[in-house]
Amino acid sequence: MPRDDKLSKWMLGLVFLMFIGGLLVLNTGAPIREFSESENRMLEQLPSFSLEKGMNGTFTAHFEKYLSDQFVFRDFWIGVKSEADRLMGKKESNGVYVGKDGFLIQKFGKPEDGDLEEKAEAINGFAKSLPGLHTYMMLVPTAASVLEEKLPAHVTGDEERTYMEKVKEALSKDIAFVDVYPALRSKKEEYLYYKTDHHWTTRGAYYAYQELGKQMGFTPRMQADFRIERATDDFYGSLFSKSGFRHVLPDSIDLYLPKDDEAYSVEYASEKRSTHSLYERENLKKKDKYTVFLNGNHPLIKITTGSGDGKKLVVVKDSYANCFLPFLTAHFEEIYVVDLRYYEDRLDELIQENHITDVLLLYNVNTFLEDPSIKELASQR
Template structure:
């Protein structure tokens, strides 16, 4: 998704968040951006190049984001923040899912000179870190086993709804619920004309668009979605009019927000907090049949106290869900332990 004009506040200015987001806004939104990027990529392709702006042109029409290792010490700082939060929340059941990207799962689609192995090396470093009471959910095996199916989009950096569904099923046993089967859903294709973030970023053209599918429960619940910061409420997790826009992935929850509160009508009373990036947006709908309330925070936009939120909302289950690239590149995960002394 292209960076939008960020909201100004003294807090975001002081933290540097406003400045970095404003620079990204200028870079993303300059006039005729897509035309110039596409023109350059066409010229590069004519010379046989398979990489543009950090994106590889892979086999079978796959665009795959190049892995960039984290800065020295940055990964350790993020792990320390997660460890500090774990130590401060002994009564919270905590789970962590860092999703590998297509660079490692679909490594066979990369150009011959490229490698996705570096992502796996750093992913293993986090997995092997002492995470205390946080239970590690490894979705690599199920994604590997199903990689001949469309578990990642070809033109976008996200996993597909199919990939998210497979990961949801891996959460069942650790989190203590019985996951649904595909037969429990009506699966519908809502667009076949999705050109995603990597298509825009790379400028590679003459590619087939992706399709987006939604999994509708055959026994639907009574869903209410509160966009807390925006003070708006919706009765669906899907914003169907966004399918007419450029970033069609925002059909899920209208993109990313600081805090979303989902009420499901499920009578079992369990409350879940999800700390996430946009990979979670297509997985969250599957969890609504298992929890009565789900709070969803994106630390890139949430300025509240995570620890206080868990206490005020009497939350007993927490899921940290990121794709591994965002976890490495975005500094906001460090703020999860800001209030921990």
């Protein structure tokens, strides 16, 4: 082999080793991030080791996820990979489909065997331990099933619908299941889900609110009762960031504001602060503009309205509920909003101490199947 070829290969190898070494140094020195604003989720933290975790493989699984989540310049590398995938004609990246008409759609993830049943058992036991309480479950379908026609060829929403039906069948008959799929599906031509984000739009939440009124026995407001305000036309959501696909247009966010003035008190318990608005408009200047609704996720929020003839509601929820909650203020005197992912107190005590009359569990189907905190209801009774 000529000397020049050997030297070129040696130099190339050296550059590669320096690149890998540089990444290693950067990763070692980079601060540990707890939350990804671009992906709108908590990032994996360094797991603790035990002999049991080492033997059953859970430590390895969590450590691999930790390395992936904390990798330096993570967002940049996701974008590079996704752009390469797009140029090669691939329709999926990082669990996100590139659908028709500019839609990015979250891929459905099957739960582990027995996980669904364990969560249903926890919910059933919790509801049974509080007799006299009216309990409702709203499991919201995602765009993958409601907007099935937007999915790439040969991909369907059947699996998501199948698991939704399994949840419904596993719940006690004493828990009212609020099935919003038919209502959303009938309006599929409307703007029900964001194209770049995994959430439903305020319009999608409005149609689900109509269905909840039928189950709970209150008369929901009509669209004519609201002043619909366009909050932004420049929203790029979680699926935009997660997938790395960049050749899509931004979404818009609408607020449904009652035409008649209403007074609220909104208390953020963990932050020990209160406000008189359900919206954090300053967040429209941030990356995650969806947090305009109640400033995002919090362990506990108390909304006092003065409406609802003394009825009091606890909403156990994920972030799908954030744009849904403003519709409920006309029907309940107090609304307690609990996110089990962050709430550390006993839920049964909150219910009993505040004389709660109704409980609504509101989750999108993906979060319900993924979130282990729901199982903690089994210990809160």
